[in-house]
Amino acid sequence: MSQEITRNRRQRKKMHLDEWAILGFEFSCTLDKASEADYGLFFDSLEELVSSQHLYMTIENDSETFEGFVTSADRYGNATEEDRTSVETLMNSHKIVKDVKIGKLVDAFYEL
Numbered sequence: 225m226s227q228e229i230t231r232n233r234r235q236r237k238k239m240h241l242d243e244w245a246i247l248g249f250e251f252s253c254t255l256d257k258a259s260e261a262d263y264g265l266f267f268d269s270l271e272e273l274v275s276s277q278h279l280y281m282t283i284e285n286d287s288e289t290f291e292g293f294v295t296s297a298d299r300y301g302n303a304t305e306e307d308r309t310s311v312e313t314l315m316n317s318h319k320i321v322k323d324v325k326i327g328k329l330v331d332a333f334y335e336l
Contacts (some may be wrong), residue, residue, distance in 0.1 A: 245334075247302035248295035250327035251311055255290050258320040266318045273314050277307055295332050303329060 237245065255263075274281050274294075278301075283292040294311060295303050308326050315324045 232319065233252035233307045238331050239333075245302075246300065247329045248293055248332040249303055249308050249311075249329050251315070251325065254288065255323045256320045256322060259310050262318075264321050266320055269318070274312060277310060279303065279307060281316055283321055287294070287298045305329070315323060 231239070255266075255301075270281075273279075277296055278297045280297045280309060281292055281294050283290070285291075296307075308329070312324060312326045315321045
């Protein structure tokens with residue numbers, strides 16, 4: 225006998241479930257050794273994209289890869305396919321960025 229859990233709207237909202245799920249996507253790439261000016265140009269353009277599209281971006285960097293996760297900065301907002309395309313286009317437009325991988329949209333709370 226299956227016992228499906230039913231939650232009311234308030235519970236779903238607090239738990240970010242169903243209509244309250246927040247979508248985002250992962251990205252990763254490698255950064256070639258470059259001048260400080262090239263790094264500055266890349267990170268300035270990344271900051272401009274995040275600000276203009278009202279996104280949040282968490283970033284992790286180790287000596288091998290540059291990676292992170294992107295979501296909307298709007299309350300209960302979601303990252304979109306257009307956001308994925310914009311991030312991928314920006315990264316591919318810089319000569320210091322290689323091996324760009326953009327993940328699919330996933331539930332930021334339950335599918336990471």
